Amino acid sequence: MTTTDSTDAPDTAGTTRKHTALPKARILIEALPWLTRHRGKTVVIKFGGNAMVDDELKAAFAQDVVFLHHAGLRPVVVHGGGPQISAQLDRMGLTSEFKAGLRVTTPEAMDVVRMVLAGQVQRELVGLLNEHGPLAVGMTGEDAHTMTATKHYAEIGGERVDIGRVGEITAIDTGAVQALLDDGRIPVISSVARSADDADAHGVFNVNADTAAAALAAALGAETLMVLTDVEGLYEDWPHSDEVISRLTASELEELLPDLASGMVPKMQGCLHAVRNGVTTARVIDGRVQHSILLEIFTDEGIGTMVVPDEAVSGPEGKQ
Template identity: 45%
Template sequence: MTAERTPPSQVAHVLTEALPYIRRFHGRTVVVKYGGNAMVDDELKRGFARDVVLMKLVGINPVVVHGGGPQIGNVLDRIGKESEFVQGMRVTDAETMDVVEMVLGGLVNKEIVSLINTQGGRAVGLSGKDGGLIKARRLQLTRPGPAEQAPEIIDIGHVGEVTGVDPALMSLLDGADFIPVVAPIGVDEEGVSYNINADLVAGHLAQTLGAEKLILMTNTPGLLDGDGQLLTGLDAGRVQQLIDDGTIHGGMLPKVSCALEAVTHGAGAATIIDGRVPHAVLLELFTDSGVGTLIHGAAAGG
């Protein structure tokens, strides 16, 4: 049975629609946080790898940052170590941190590198420890104490926050036509390793590298209003309104905050997209309609 061919006129329309965006992004950096279903479904994984290779071939400098929470949980289950979460963050003792480094810096990172290279790219796997890429410190969580007492400090171990990014290694790799694939592990001044939220790492990289766009892949269409309609073209003022009225809440709140922080401090724009859609990254970059929720700085226009 012969596969149905796309009409040549439709192919021409797609290519001409993509041309101005290829011109706009040529020579610029795009940071993609890769996660969710797109990291699990085999066809979506191959499609993502092809998208990244195509970006590089048309002159864009993609930087991939990946998560791996479910994979870490699976390995911990296999060794009989129970996962514990506080305020949505995994409590990470020294033994758990060893597993995190093995899974994120090893298994997951190298699988993504292999996928991209199989599709014709030249990917290089890194963690934030390589070349001093991601500086970190221990993240301190607090919860309110009894009346008139200071908040209680909660120790969740080797969970960190980004204190700085050294762009030298990224510049070197981009200049040599490599595609960096970054595991979200940072290190402090004493050499202690920390597990860091991948959205936060992607956001800080986008800021430091002056990325044209930050793309956060999720398992939702984007940010929806109370009627289930997709919201887009948001600036800081509109985001704050949506937080105040409860539209942005739960797990979407840190993603939107990360995107807004990035565009406020150096990135051109940020988009939260649905990684369950085949070739979602290309649709966002190279089509007039795009996909997902676009967040821009106050001066970026509509």
């Protein structure tokens, strides 16, 4: 228990308390319009494998998601784990190859993808969230037909290239996710989809986690898609400059898409898909910054890159 020594001048102690309390109160009050605006809204948060830098950052991510939940939002987590999959393949003596930003997924690699995402990364995130109460429930896109996919072919130089068991989502069934949200839970979803083809011997597909998060955000009618990665946002002239584009419309993004490279391609395609299909804003933010989710949702500044539909209307202070 903290007490004030009665020999202290009461006035001094009281004044000090007021001085330290006021900035804290101001921060809470700054969040008020944002709390009002986002209450009851669904937020799909994609946590990229590259953003899961250390234990402290992962714990801060879990705190932010639980904070959103207690603030009355409906957070849904879709997670990646590209580096973790590559590390496991490497340990098994298998090489990782990417084409058009997607992992070339042999049937053998598919087993590893599923094992690492659903058995390792997802379990860890569920555990961290549940340190705050019985909130998180892990699942993959296979569960309750949440994500159904067909084989995806990469387009490279106008050619259609076979990259194995990589899936293109053809249908989303939001029933299980909505039921979990209605029950006050936080769904944590691995980006593995069931095959649309019943005759398919292997039955599952590896879906890029950005693509999966965007498709789910659109199907859920989410207000926000938030993509956490290992850069500050979309750089205007990557890799030559670190000037971040803070806001762009769907049409502006569509123009930029052909010039984008590697990991940013599925992210920005996902953001475009989301805002063109009813999501109010799609944001790419720096997951390496502790509490970046709270900064983005509850403060006037906003960080990273925000994509809005062409007809977007601004929110308090001009931020969405």
